[in-house]
Amino acid sequence: MLAQNADIVLLSTRKDYSRIPYVAQCCDSLRSLQVPLLGAVMVGSDSDFQRQTYGYRQEIQRSTQQRAVSNS
Numbered sequence: 001m002l003a004q005n006a007d008i009v010l011l012s013t014r015k016d017y018s019r020i021p022y023v024a025q026c027c028d029s030l031r032s033l034q035v036p037l038l039g040a041v042m043v044g045s046d047s048d049f050q051r052q053t054y055g056y057r058q059e060i061q062r063s064t065q066q067r068a069v070s071n072s
Contacts (some may be wrong), residue, residue: 002033011037015044024067 001043003009009030013023023040 003030004033006035007011008038011040013040013042015042015045018042021067028067 009011009032011026027037027040
């Protein structure tokens, strides 16, 4: 995997295309490979969308926690 040879990774997502469960799964995969993840950016959003969806990170954390509970 190319990411394992990088100094740091910045995950890029796209509005109306990237889905939270898949983004969370990608973050989990990168963490399990001990890839240094700086964060994520979303392309294709306008300023109104950004104000309305500031809780995107919290949704990813919630989704990740639900998956962890269902896997145990």
